[in-house]
Amino acid sequence: MTKPLPSWHPETLAVTAGRPDEPGAPFNTPPTFASTFRDGGIYGYGRWGNPTWGALEEALGLLEGGRALVFGSGQAALAAVLETLPVGATVVLPSTAYLGTRGLLADLAARQRLQTRAVDVTDAPAVLAGIQGADMLWLESPTNPLLGIADLATLLSAARQQGIPTVVDNTFATPLLQQPLQLGATAVVHSATKYIGGHSDLLCGAVVTRDEELLSNLQARRTLHGGVAGTMEAWLALRGLRTLPLRLERAQANARILAERLAADPRVVATRYPGLPTHPGHDLAARQMAGPGAMISFELASSALADALVGRLRLVVGGTSLGGVESTIDRRNRWPGEEDVPSGLLRLSVGIEHVEDIWQDLAQALGPA
Numbered sequence: 001m002t003k004p005l006p007s008w009h010p011e012t013l014a015v016t017a018g019r020p021d022e023p024g025a026p027f028n029t030p031p032t033f034a035s036t037f038r039d040g041g042i043y044g045y046g047r048w049g050n051p052t053w054g055a056l057e058e059a060l061g062l063l064e065g066g067r068a069l070v071f072g073s074g075q076a077a078l079a080a081v082l083e084t085l086p087v088g089a090t091v092v093l094p095s096t097a098y099l100g101t102r103g104l105l106a107d108l109a110a111r112q113r114l115q116t117r118a119v120d121v122t123d124a125p126a127v128l129a130g131i132q133g134a135d136m137l138w139l140e141s142p143t144n145p146l147l148g149i150a151d152l153a154t155l156l157s158a159a160r161q162q163g164i165p166t167v168v169d170n171t172f173a174t175p176l177l178q179q180p181l182q183l184g185a186t187a188v189v190h191s192a193t194k195y196i197g198g199h200s201d202l203l204c205g206a207v208v209t210r211d212e213e214l215l216s217n218l219q220a221r222r223t224l225h226g227g228v229a230g231t232m233e234a235w236l237a238l239r240g241l242r243t244l245p246l247r248l249e250r251a252q253a254n255a256r257i258l259a260e261r262l263a264a265d266p267r268v269v270a271t272r273y274p275g276l277p278t279h280p281g282h283d284l285a286a287r288q289m290a291g292p293g294a295m296i297s298f299e300l301a302s303s304a305l306a307d308a309l310v311g312r313l314r315l316v317v318g319g320t321s322l323g324g325v326e327s328t329i330d331r332r333n334r335w336p337g338e339e340d341v342p343s344g345l346l347r348l349s350v351g352i353e354h355v356e357d358i359w360q361d362l363a364q365a366l367g368p369a
């Protein structure tokens with residue numbers, strides 16, 4: 001594999017990491033479609049390992065500053081991390097977070113596998129009170145779908161002092177905007193389905209950690225539970241990652257402009273974007289992130305108005321999920337489990353189209369002033 005220089009920037013790592021460097025080798029690690037390998041080599045059976053995963057793992061590990069393991073989806077990665085906990089362990093989780101995370105933890109709690117405590121992760125004193133005696137702190141920042149910002153440095157170091165392992169879901173920020181391992185997190189989880197894949201055509205997940213014991217435990221979970229990434233998906237995810245810096249730069253530049261216009265629009269009740277000075281987590285985001293990202297949530301006065309807006313859009317696609325090249329929008333409160341978010345809240349995943357085309361579409365769909 002290409003050996004990175006310590007001076008290389010993330011943009012360079014995204015392009016070069018996980019590439020073979022032997023004379024005559026293809027530029028990129030090709031997808032290896034194999035359920036089983038001939039005896040005598042490094043790979044044995046396809047559930048234990050595949051060179052295509054290795055290339056993606058190398059790239060994600062370099063970008064996050066740890067060692068990565070890829071899984072079949074973000075949920076498989078999350079589940080593997082939680083499965084390392086003993087029965088009855090207490091997990092502190094964000095009260096608003098990705099629905100799949102909340103759903104998985106609620107399911108594990110209902111079956112007495114784990115206990116959970118929900119805290120508002122944007123309220124550092126509340127989190128510090130909540131982690132007393134806990135076995136894991138699970139964080140998400142920015143949070144889904146409210147885009148709240150958690151004070152990662154404070155929370156991660158407090159948990160570390162108490163010997164509580166910490167996990168940060170870094171899906172919204174990507175390693176280009178935020179590197180939680182550097183701030184003291186035990187592990188980072190990703191839904192590579194989103195920004196890393198970036199083209200809304202695959203499911204993939206990853207965990208990254210510097211803790212060798214956790215890494216081998218997670219590897220055992222992956223092999224025993226079988227939540228492995230497909231060869232094609234892992235290959236496409238790395239192909240997507242190659243252009244992540246460019247895609248994110250454009251999407252974020254678009255998001256800054258759109259957030260300002262939405263915030264200034266009388267038809268919009270509230271705009272949540274960490275890049276806006278009015279956002280309560282603005283200063284914190286400016287300190288701990290390299291940029292505010294490309295997710296915007298904004299509120300209309302009612303769910304009916306929000307649904308009507310989605311119905312009138314011609315460019316921005318109505319649908320859940322995020323992080324693709326195309327702009328997508330989702331009225332979150334329609335989903336069971338998100339009744340606690342404002343009913344007219346729309347989560348916009350800003351894509352890489354021309355910003356004026358996205359704005360024109362949103363402006364016409366917002367309807368008469």
Ligand SMILES: *Cc1c(COP(=O)(O)O)cnc(C)c1O
Nearest residue numbers: 073074075098100171191193204
């Ligand atoms: C989508 C998502 C997940 C789950 O990932 P899948 O790839 O859908 O399994 C976890 N966390 C966040 C923040 C997500 O957006």
